Amino acid sequence: MGGTLFTTSDGAILTNLTAGVLTLDFTAGKITDAAGNVTNMNTSLQIMSLSKCNSFMVFCSDADKIIRVGNALTISDHTLTTTIHNYEFDHIQITIPANSTPDENQVAFMASTDSYLNYEVSDNWHDRGVVTGTSTTAAAEVYKKHVGGYEDFYITTYNNNTGGSGNSIDMKIYYSIDGVTFFAEQGYTTAVTVTAGSYNSYASSRKHHFYLVEILSTVGGAHNDFTVYYNNVSVF
16 A cells, blocks of 8 residues: 655645745644745645655755754755655755745645655756836846756846836846856846837856846836746756
């Protein structure tokens, strides 16, 4: 007889998670995020009249995560996916770092009462999202991500021009190794102007540690609304 698999109630990935500690309580079958929101797992150790899980897989969209398993094992392996077999635990804490603007992160997990996780783990992950806003006279950082662990990076900046003002926006893309000092990416050392209703498309496989998008109004006081679509892809 096979063991029991534990995940979210609908099997979906957890999204829109803010930085902080995410707690997976397998005894009660509860998930508590950093904001204090509580959701259910698909089952619990109590329901199964069991006391321990014995293997797990955790994906976090930020490879700088820290995983604490039970009260003894702490893992900071700088990978998107962490898998442990043959180790008893009843709860896991995932510390999500404050590396993202906007503060949105994703986590997927699977645990089992078997000593070997009966789940084929894929490393094909992607962290994608949408940032909306309105340009300002001063340059503003509208998107910043720690992208260690990913291979391909896609950023599309769209000047929505919802109100039909016809105003353009300027944008730059930067990269960083330490998340503190940023350098303009090739082709963005001077601001790229995105006219009303148009877009700028950026794609790269250069594995910098952070990417950042900065936007401002081309003409001071002449603003326009924008959308930034980002997609960081792990292909291995």
